[in-house]
Amino acid sequence: MARQSLQIELAERPKGSIVPGQTFRQRTVAAPTEADLKDGQLLLESLYLSLDPAMRGWLNDRRSYVPPVGIGEVMRGNAISRVIASKSAKARAGDIVVATIGFREVAILPETLVEPPFPLPPNGKLTDLLGVLGPTGLTAYFGMTRIGQPKPGDSVVVSAAAGATGSVAAQIAKISGARVVGTVGSDEKVRWLKEELGLDEALNYKDPDFKTKFKEATPGYIDVFFDNVGGEQLDMALGRAKKNARFVMCGGISGYNAESPYGLKNISSIIAQRIRMEGFIVFDYIPEYPAARQQLAQWLGEGKIQRKGTVVPGGLAVAEGALSRLFQGANTGKLLVEVKSPDEVSKL
Numbered sequence: 001m002a003r004q005s006l007q008i009e010l011a012e013r014p015k016g017s018i019v020p021g022q023t024f025r026q027r028t029v030a031a032p033t034e035a036d037l038k039d040g041q042l043l044l045e046s047l048y049l050s051l052d053p054a055m056r057g058w059l060n061d062r063r064s065y066v067p068p069v070g071i072g073e074v075m076r077g078n079a080i081s082r083v084i085a086s087k088s089a090k091a092r093a094g095d096i097v098v099a100t101i102g103f104r105e106v107a108i109l110p111e112t113l114v115e116p117p118f119p120l121p122p123n124g125k126l127t128d129l130l131g132v133l134g135p136t137g138l139t140a141y142f143g144m145t146r147i148g149q150p151k152p153g154d155s156v157v158v159s160a161a162a163g164a165t166g167s168v169a170a171q172i173a174k175i176s177g178a179r180v181v182g183t184v185g186s187d188e189k190v191r192w193l194k195e196e197l198g199l200d201e202a203l204n205y206k207d208p209d210f211k212t213k214f215k216e217a218t219p220g221y222i223d224v225f226f227d228n229v230g231g232e233q234l235d236m237a238l239g240r241a242k243k244n245a246r247f248v249m250c251g252g253i254s255g256y257n258a259e260s261p262y263g264l265k266n267i268s269s270i271i272a273q274r275i276r277m278e279g280f281i282v283f284d285y286i287p288e289y290p291a292a293r294q295q296l297a298q299w300l301g302e303g304k305i306q307r308k309g310t311v312v313p314g315g316l317a318v319a320e321g322a323l324s325r326l327f328q329g330a331n332t333g334k335l336l337v338e339v340k341s342p343d344e345v346s347k348l
């Protein structure tokens with residue numbers, strides 16, 4: 001019997017949080033085969049699917065840096081994928097690549113949606129392709145090195161610092177010789193940042209004394225704020241900014257499910273402290289990905305970057321439920337769903 005492929009489609013635009021079983025619809029279709037391949041295309045199966053806070057934004061029918069996912073369309077997403085067959089010079093059958101395959105078990109993609117295989121460093125893991133060496137690691141790299149530009153002795157604060165992007169951004173700032181403070185949502189994450197990643201200070205924003213501790217942790221004010229969270233934490237950082245501070249506007253997860261945005265109270269600090277606040281999207285740097293990956297792989301190999309990840313088992317069917325974990329802080333490092341074990345032999 002021909003192989004079946006599960007796919008997850010957008011059923012309705014959520015108001016507030018994603019509702020598993022309602023926001024998306026799961027559908028099983030006949031999997032494409034090698035016979036369907038045209039020149040410049042690859043037949044792929046998904047192994048590890050990336051879950052990203054940005055996915056919530058792609059569900060809003062609003063102007064952004066990519067078009068929204070349409071109702072009835074397969075949910076957009078990147079996955080570490082195995083090439084089953086190829087009519088492209090980009091990768092060969094058996095190669096492991098990162099591809100924008102979406103929430104699908106099997107698909108044919110044009111080569112433009114497939115990245116060429118990247119060799120892992122000796123201590124590398126397959127999942128690093130979507131972690132330190134993937135889009136979140138690259139986001140941390142470009143945001144911190146191009147916009148933040150920390151110098152030795154600078155005071156750097158990173159929000160969501162135990163997440164996929166934040167943990168790498170914080171460690172890059174440490175490599176630059178800065179004094180680094182991370183904010184996170186649990187005491188366990190505080191311990192990981194201080195004891196294993198070597199951050200100078202880490203604070204749990206759920207602590208009732210967080211505001212006082214944030215002030216105490218930034219005695220000489222902040223040179224670089226790498227923001228993944230927005231809202232109240234961004235407001236606090238604005239209030240603690242040093243003159244000529246750089247604010248790396250990476251994300252604002254605290255507002256992604258909110259129906260009305262948080263109103264910043266310290267916005268005038270931008271003027272008073274001559275803050276340079278700059279947003280960016282990692283895609284802006286695509287031509288520079290190979291060199292950046294090389295640097296990140298070197299740091300990973302040298303042990304200068306440590307990582308953890310959260311891999312949710314259960315196949316593609318659990319992906320829509322797992323996505324909400326990002327908003328509950330259930331992940332440390334990169335959140336992935338294991339769609340298929342890489343050790344399982346393909347039956348296509």
Ligand SMILES: NC(=O)c1ccc[n+]([C@@H]2O[C@H](COP(=O)([O-])OP(=O)(O)OC[C@H]3O[C@@H](n4cnc5c(N)ncnc54)[C@H](OP(=O)(O)O)[C@@H]3O)[C@@H](O)[C@H]2O)c1
Pocket residue numbers: 051052053054135136139160161162163164165166183184185186189228229249250251252253254255280281282283326327328329330331332333334335
């Ligand atoms: N600009 C770009 O090109 C780009 C690219 C990739 C990602 N991003 C942005 O970078 C940020 C991090 O993304 P990621 O993929 O690395 O995810 P992540 O940090 O691995 O996961 C999200 C983390 O955010 C924290 N969080 C969730 N809700 C929160 C809230 N209400 N207040 C404070 N913290 C909250 C949680 O950790 P706690 O337990 O600490 O709360 C959670 O683990 C997101 O804002 C994302 O949109 C931007």
